Amino acid sequence: xxxxxxxxxxxxxxxxxxxxxxxxxxxxxxxxxxxxxxxxxxxxxxxxxxxxxxxxxxxxxxxxxxxxxxxxxxxxxxxxxxxxxxxxxxxxxxxxxxxxxxxxxxxxxxxxxxxxxxxxxxxxxxxxxxxxxxxxxxxxxxxxxxxxxxxxxxxxxxxxxx
Amino acid sequence: xxxxxxxxxxxxxxxxxxxxxxxxxxxxxxxxxxxxxxxxxxxxxxxxxxxxxxxxxxxxxxxxxxxxxxxxxxxxxxxxxxxxxxxxxxxxxxxxxxxxxxxxxxxxxxxxxxxxxxxxxxxxxxxxxxxxxxxxxxxxxxxxxxxxxxxxxxxxxxxxxxxxxxxxxxxxxxxxxxxxxxxxxxxxxxxxxxxxxxxxxxxxxxxxxxxxxxxxxxxxxxxxxxxxxxxxxxxxxxxxxxxxxxxxxxxxxxxxxxxxxxxxxxxxxxxxxxxxxxxxxxxxxxxxxxxxxxxxxxxxxxxxxxxxxxxxxxxxxxxxxxxxxxxxxxxxxxxxxxxxxxxxxxxxxxxxxxxxxxxxxxxxxxxxxxxxxxxxxxxxxxxxxxxxxxxxxxxxxxxxxxxxxxxxxxxxxxxxxxxxxxxxxxxxxxxxx
Numbered sequence: 001x002x003x004x005x006x007x008x009x010x011x012x013x014x015x016x017x018x019x020x021x022x023x024x025x026x027x028x029x030x031x032x033x034x035x036x037x038x039x040x041x042x043x044x045x046x047x048x049x050x051x052x053x054x055x056x057x058x059x060x061x062x063x064x065x066x067x068x069x070x071x072x073x074x075x076x077x078x079x080x081x082x083x084x085x086x087x088x089x090x091x092x093x094x095x096x097x098x099x100x101x102x103x104x105x106x107x108x109x110x111x112x113x114x115x116x117x118x119x120x121x122x123x124x125x126x127x128x129x130x131x132x133x134x135x136x137x138x139x140x141x142x143x144x145x146x147x148x149x150x151x152x153x154x155x156x157x158x159x160x161x162x
Numbered sequence: 163x164x165x166x167x168x169x170x171x172x173x174x175x176x177x178x179x180x181x182x183x184x185x186x187x188x189x190x191x192x193x194x195x196x197x198x199x200x201x202x203x204x205x206x207x208x209x210x211x212x213x214x215x216x217x218x219x220x221x222x223x224x225x226x227x228x229x230x231x232x233x234x235x236x237x238x239x240x241x242x243x244x245x246x247x248x249x250x251x252x253x254x255x256x257x258x259x260x261x262x263x264x265x266x267x268x269x270x271x272x273x274x275x276x277x278x279x280x281x282x283x284x285x286x287x288x289x290x291x292x293x294x295x296x297x298x299x300x301x302x303x304x305x306x307x308x309x310x311x312x313x314x315x316x317x318x319x320x321x322x323x324x325x326x327x328x329x330x331x332x333x334x335x336x337x338x339x340x341x342x343x344x345x346x347x348x349x350x351x352x353x354x355x356x357x358x359x360x361x362x363x364x365x366x367x368x369x370x371x372x373x374x375x376x377x378x379x380x381x382x383x384x385x386x387x388x389x390x391x392x393x394x395x396x397x398x399x400x401x402x403x404x405x406x407x408x409x410x411x412x413x414x415x416x417x418x419x420x421x422x423x424x425x426x427x428x429x430x431x432x433x434x435x436x437x438x439x440x441x442x443x444x445x446x447x448x449x450x451x452x453x454x455x456x457x458x459x460x461x462x463x464x465x466x467x468x469x470x471x472x473x474x475x476x477x478x479x480x481x482x483x484x485x486x487x488x489x490x491x492x493x494x495x496x497x498x499x500x501x502x503x504x505x506x507x508x509x510x511x512x513x514x515x516x517x518x519x520x521x522x523x524x525x526x527x528x529x530x531x532x533x534x535x536x537x538x539x540x541x542x543x544x545x546x547x548x549x550x551x552x553x554x555x556x557x558x559x560x561x562x563x564x565x566x567x568x569x570x571x572x573x574x575x576x577x578x579x580x581x582x583x584x585x586x587x588x589x590x591x592x593x594x595x
Contacts (some may be wrong), residue, residue, distance in 0.1 A: 026543070028550075060554075061575060082576055
């Protein structure tokens with residue numbers, strides 16, 4: 001699917017920044033057999049589609065981070081099944097799918113002292129480009145900066161339908 | 163509110179005169195009627211007449227749980243069975259239960275003390291009491307039941323278990339008072355939340371919670387979640403049952419011991435010497451008026467302290483501190499004495515952690531290991547690994563700091579620690595296996 005890029009450059013309005021935030025669900029998992037399967041089963045039964053995911057883990061526990069097509073419903077069914085769930089706002093950024101593509105984006109960020117807490121790639125490509133989910137320490141500043149530099153950012157709505 | 167104005171506000175001198183008179187009579191009765199106590203007196207070279215002042219109390223022999231087991235089932239009763247109208251027993255998970263009996267007058271005394279307890283919590287006629295202590299051999303359910311009736315309030319004898327039905331009754335019958343263990347009150351809240359029932363909409367006003375040690379922080383959590391005043395009550399079947407002491411609504415600071423019926427002491431559990439007011443030690447109780455099953459200097463194994471300072475509620479009765487743990491529950495980890503309640507206090511202090519935890523003690527080689535499993539709720543959860551690791555480290559640090567022992571903290575999913583409908587199983591000690 002071809003996405004219509006959002007207008008970048010001058011005159012950034014704050015509501016745009018709101019639109020560009022993507023809601024991510026995080027789920028606390030103990031490191032024991034079957035927990036990840038249980039989450040995906042619960043979501044599957046509720047007809048919720050997982051768009052992107054990453055799993056961070058330690059020896060004791062893991063944190064599953066998910067982008068889904070129906071955020072509110074996913075949160076509700078997971079809570080009903082007794083999972084501890086959290087909400088985080090992240091940004092979906094288009095990165096050229098070529099050597100140095102990611103480096104270019106990270107360079108822009110590091111020059112402005114914006115920390116990447118974590119990042120993970122989207123399952124699907126958008127045309128020739130990769131879509132990567134970023135969690136920043138300063139979300140608003142990152143969005144503003146990336147837009148000024150002409151980096152394409154997807155709105156939440158676009159991401160859930162991607 | 164004070165139920166028995168006369169006896170709950172006696173000047174110290176008058177109270178001690180009553181205590182001495184009753185103690186003397188008790189010694190005479192025990193010596194004459196219970197062979198076990200006659201032997202104990204003889205071994206100590208004591209005659210009942212040797213007790214001339216309350217200062218002579220430390221000369222009297224102790225009674226222990228083992229003595230109760232050795233005289234199973236009725237060996238320590240001081241009246242013939244014709245006068246016993248009720249028998250209760252402890253759960254007896256380790257060996258034989260301990261059995262206690264009551265005369266008609268004992269039941270009346272107990273009922274009055276529960277009525278005093280309820281009044282201290284502001285309960286009166288017209289109140290409806292949801293009594294969720296277990297009915298049966300356990301003293302909690304029936305002890306409260308008779309006292310609630312004695313006061314003239316309405317009792318719902320719901321007992322333990324069947325939590326969902328209890329939520330329905332809380333909604334439909336509109337009780338204003340709940341009596342249950344502190345952990346069960348939080349269990350009720352969790353289940354109500356699952357059912358979409360809002361505790362704030364219930365008519366409950368006050369809870370009288372006991373039968374297991376709990377902390378000040380847990381009181382705050384119960385009060386916040388259930389929207390009630392939560393008061394601590396103390397009692398044990400060997401002495402009577404619930405109603406030995408209770409907090410007053412006015413101060414919520416220490417439990418008033420009904421000293422016209424019970425004579426408390428605090429002793430050092432190692433040297434067995436009496437300790438002065440304000441010092442933490444083992445609580446020892448002598449029953450002054452019990453007929454069927456009196457005990458002399460019963461070692462409760464509960465760790466507490468006594469505060470003789472006057473209270474703003476007007477009662478002149480001494481206040482015992484919240485139970486800090488049981489000497490039986492005390493874990494010795496690498497030579498350090500640890501009470502589960504101390505770990506609970508640490509967890510509650512680290513904001514955002516619910517008090518659902520389990521302590522697992524093990525031995526690896528010659529080394530004791532302490533693991534604390536803590537459930538992660540939404541308030542404590544973060545999508546960043548280092549935040550959660552920071553939480554673990556903070557709890558570990560505070561345990562080391564306050565208790566002087568290293569622990570491994572492990573975060574676990576909500577509800578992965580088994581909930582009990584009665585007493586919570588907080589400790590798994592694998593060293594005993």
